[in-house]
Amino acid sequence: MPVDPVALTADLVRCPSVTPTEGGALVLLEHLLGDAGFDCTRVDRGGVPNLFARWGRQGANRSFGFNGHTDVVPVGNEDDWSVLPFGAEIKDGYLYGRGSTDMKSGVAAFAAAAIDFVIDTPPDGAVILAITGDEEGDALHGTTALLDWMARNGEAMAVCLVGEPTCPDVMGEAMKIGRRGSVTLWLTMRGVQGHAAYPHRANNPIPAMARLVDRLSSHELDKGTAHFDPSTLAVVTFDTGNTATNVIPASCRATVNVRFNEAHSSQSVVDWIGAEAGKIAEEYDVDLDIKVKVSGESFLTPPGDLSDLVAAAVKAETGVTPVLSTSGGTSDARFVKDHCPVVEFGLVGKTMHQVDERVAVDQIIQLKAIYKRILTDYFS
Template sequence: MTSDPVALTADLIRCPSVTPEEGGALVLLEKLLSEAGFTCTRVDRNGISNLFARWGAGANGRTFGFNGHTDVVPLGDRAAWTVDPFGAEIKDGFMYGRGATDMKSGVAAFAAAAIDFVTDTPPDGSVVMAITGDEEGVATDGTVALLDWMDANNERIDHCLVGEPTCPNNMGEMMKIGRRGSMTAYFTCKGVQGHSAYPHRAKNPIPAMAQLMARLAAHELDQGTDHFDASTLAVTTIDTGNPANNVIPAETKSTVNIRFNDVHTSDKITEWLRAEADKVAASTGIEIDMRVQVSGESFVTPPGELSALIAKAVKAETGITPEASTSGGTSDARFVKSHCPVVEFGLVGKTMHQVDERVEVVQIEQLKSIYTKILQDYFA
């Protein structure tokens, strides 16, 4: 059997599945996978659509899983697109459309590979696909909902591959064996409003905020670890919203974003942030409130069976041994890692989230071949 991943990518791009809309993408996949013998279950939660598909009973042998998403980011400036964002137009060897790279091509490649594999060479084991419609959004009811449902229904995956685009420039050059943690801290400094000509009658929160941001930005969190670069902290905004040049404001706000490695946990970093804020509050007399949002903890799947399996398949198809990296932002692998070992491998991601997002057609076919070899070697 030969399933066409290019045609499937095009069909998925034509589904306008901008987060949190399902757009028909999971309906299409459910029909396709059901016809190929997969048992499909919609795991929808709080208006978010998700799909769990299993081939094989799961009682004997191992279970290999794929994870991915069909939701896409908004178009941005529609007038800036030179093609229909949902048209899946092919020109000069590229397929254009929102989600072409991130990551409808990846989903199409692993779905096509899995369908052909279980049809042509049924394995002694199971193949699972956990596909969400909530990766580009807040991600609370997507892969998390699928994993919750799996726990409640005694479903398991032994090893998982997330099909996110992982290669910076050339097909095959990088896989992700982990990700940095990500968290954001929101600070509010509260003073007393007053006339700028009489600063002794007011309490200006801006110098306190500037002092706090300078302390945080100057601090070295670490120097990196075996698998991670050094953690980073970026001050992303300082906002006072004061239109008057003769008024000392009552409050000012700021935000910092931290990407951290496996030296840290979000709890420990939160403790440090709070301690720094308390020091500045004590020295300035300014009240400082803090709120923290954690997107995910750092994690790593140490090089071993799974990464070696993927590297072997990638090299066989591309001639390149992929670097095992932990660079980049977050992905749903941060949730899967609590269930089983997980590694990410996918296409070149240079145009993801951009206007005129596009993918080389030949790469979609290569990716299906890589995923097919991974399945063949895993169940050999």
């Protein structure tokens, strides 16, 4: 009997798997996939739950992989919800609940498609599901742990599809063939505290930081590339923590986040900001401290066999030809791209992370059909 992806989505939503809590979601999937003949292994690391499942021969030349996550962001103020956040209530054609869009419906759709496919038409190859419980968190021990374990144990995906939501408004309108990189820098400038009435006895770090923030914000990083929009820099904080009106503060802090295309690397961005900050710190005679976090490098899977395969299946099931996009934030595809060619396709993500997050029931059914067609076409 075919696996119902809507019922499976509802079962997963009822699992309160707020990062990094497993919440029962991976246990549910392990039982379901194991009963269907998949070899399942829990690859937990650093307190993070992960699940690897393979149907077919280990090391098969043709192996199609799916990647996704069952962890979700916090619900926020539960009183703002019109339904129970983990109730999986269906009304007016929508299934409500935290994670319904991002991305338990995607996991349910590819799990259901994979089970039905290997039962209906057992392929000459392998179908692999790599599912993490740590995508919404630090992502240090999620998909990276799965890929590390696969490398140690002779497991490999020839290609991979990440089931994140990719469509802005209409089902089928976009797929991701790459992502921008992301780097965050915490900048601190330290001067000398003093009385506001005697500024010559102090060294105010605020003008120095203001000059730096203006210089960074005014700079055009690039004009975009063939597959990417222009890189962006956003100043997300600027503060001193000073509440007194008659005190020049000793330090000033700012945080900037840069989303960059393949014209840059995280190191080139850090080097540029560091050089600009260093020049201003020297000019204003303030001390400078910089802390850096790289969330991911920019990457691109060039249009070709994999994107053509996915696009054809999407067109066949929806009548829509997806645009090849690199927009949005980071995803776990940034880790998978070092293992094998990877693209992303999923449903409409308009309500992800919002109060009353919800997914159209017919989209879940459609998504399973797309994923099953992809598997059929890949192994045919």
